[in-house]
Amino acid sequence: MRGFAVLLAVTFSLEASGCMMKPRHLAYPDGVEFEGWYVPNFEICQSQRDPNNPRPCPVVVHRPAGDLADKELADAAALERAGWEPQTTGDRSTTLLLRSGNSMVSCGYQGGGLGGPLAFVTVSTLSSTGGGPAAVSVGGKRLTLPTTDEAITAALGPPLHRD
Numbered sequence: 001m002r003g004f005a006v007l008l009a010v011t012f013s014l015e016a017s018g019c020m021m022k023p024r025h026l027a028y029p030d031g032v033e034f035e036g037w038y039v040p041n042f043e044i045c046q047s048q049r050d051p052n053n054p055r056p057c058p059v060v061v062h063r064p065a066g067d068l069a070d071k072e073l074a075d076a077a078a079l080e081r082a083g084w085e086p087q088t089t090g091d092r093s094t095t096l097l098l099r100s101g102n103s104m105v106s107c108g109y110q111g112g113g114l115g116g117p118l119a120f121v122t123v124s125t126l127s128s129t130g131g132g133p134a135a136v137s138v139g140g141k142r143l144t145l146p147t148t149d150e151a152i153t154a155a156l157g158p159p160l161h162r163d
Contacts, residue, residue, distance in 0.1 A: 024162070025162060031048035033046050034152055038146075042146060042148070043126045043146045047120060047121045059121050076109050085098075095107065095108045101130055104129035105123050107122075108120040
């Protein structure tokens with residue numbers, strides 16, 4: 001499933017020029033990762049749920065219509081009723097996408113499509129998905145994407161690892 005999340009992020013990061021570069025990553029506990037394609041910014045925040053230890057999603061997406069926390073993000077049927085676009089894959093997984101003027105939120109569900117458990121959440125503010133800004137919280141610490149390494153580490157502390 002992680003491969004799908006990475007593929008999804010890469011797919012939405014392609015610019016019209018077709019130029020690809022290697023992204024930078026900051027990894028935090030509970031499967032939270034920030035990904036940056038354009039220095040000095042990090043344009044993507046994602047949370048990958050560990051299927052062997054499914055804990056609540058630590059990412060909250062702040063939207064004008066209301067916050068989306070674990071409870072809201074895990075209710076795929078409610079998100080689809082609210083207009084999120086379903087994307088089905090061949091591995092019994094489904095992704096729901098919400099595109100807005102400045103960002104895109106995607107949620108992946110595994111094991112039987114929209115009835116399966118929440119597997120990942122990705123918030124992208126790459127220019128191909130709107131360019132931002134988008135507000136998220138991780139562990140109660142609010143950040144606005146795109147953001148810098150310094151802002152992330154000031155809010156969340158040092159990452160578990162970076163590349």
